[in-house]
Amino acid sequence: MGRTILKWMILSSLFCYITFVTIWAHGESERHTCNGIEVAITRAGSADTITRNGVLYELSRYPRKIIGCPVKDINTLEVKNYLGRFSNFEEVNCVLRTDGILCVTVTPMIPALRVFDGGKSYYINKDGKRIEAKANFFVDVPIVSGNFTDRFRPHDLLSVVKFITSDPILNKLVGMIEADDADNIILIPRIHGHVINLGDTTRLPEKRRALLAMYRKVMPYKGWEAYDTISLKFEGQVVATRRDKSRLNHGEDNGDDIALEEATLPQLQ
Incomplete structure (x- = not known):
């Protein structure tokens, strides 16, 4: 009998304690605020x-x-x-x-490049996933502009962006990329006066060597504003379109070609 009474006294005490703690915790939560x-x-x-x-x-x-x-x-x-x-x-x-x-x-989410597509602007990551371009989450990454479609998407240019950003010379040279279509990827240099038509995304190391050869062998003599476009589209040559078309004689070719083999400069690789 005595043990039963003791057991009930202990259970009653525990119940009172739990009730007190619950009420106290509720009061504390009412009193405490987010700091x-x-x-x-x-x-x-x-x-x-x-x-x-x-x-x-x-x-x-x-x-x-x-x-x-x-x-x-x-x-x-x-x-x-x-x-x-x-x-x-x-x-x-x-x-x-x-x-x-x-x-x-x-x-x-880590953006790989920023896209200006018509009137839209957004980032994409290395997997091509779109990221909203919010001003308060601005990230300084390479810029690509163009009118993209399901057949030609911004992340098709990721290989070009990676090639440029990993190369010390090209990274300093290229300001942004304009993609007219998959076969006319235009590099906009920080050097004013001309643009570079990269063509498509293939043969990038070869095109780099050709471009640097053009800069080394031709531009210092012809002048940095002699051409409006340097095209690297064609294998084995660089085609530079003259800026002042009025200087061309009838029948004169509208570009200067450099054999890629002759233009390769190992020290610039």
Whole structure:
């Protein structure tokens, strides 16, 4: 009999304790508020500060107040889904710490190039996935413009962009790329006065050697504004179109050819 009474006394005490803790925790959650937001970037990069500021800006536009809001009223899943709707992130996670800080961890999508397609502008990553071009998530990457179709897509140019950015000379030379179509990829140099018609995406090392040969053997003598277009489309030659068509005599060829074999310069490779 005594053991039964003792058992009930212990159970009653536990029930009272649990009730007290529950009421206390509810009161604490009412009293505690979110004290701030911390943003962590899982992929370290040069654009981390821009990404972090962009996340904070978007959270400032969240439909409900976050900082200063009671902790119990913050739904971390809703915050995660709110940020996850942007194509700029591969993954988003949100956790509330015990000190009232909302920790947001994002894995950013890494753009490979920026596309201007008619009146549209967006980024694509190395897999060709489209990323929204939001001003608060600006990334400095190569620029490509053109009128793209299902048969000629922006990520068809990724091999050209990678070739240019990995080459110290071309990376400094080329300002942007304009793609008229798959067979007329135009490089716009930072040197004003001419453009470079790369043709298609094939034979890139060979075309690089031909272009540098043109710059080394012809341009210093003819002048950097003598031609409006340097074409690398044709195998074995460089075709340079004269800028001043009035100087051409009747029947004169409208371009200067350089044999690619003669133009190859090993020291510039």
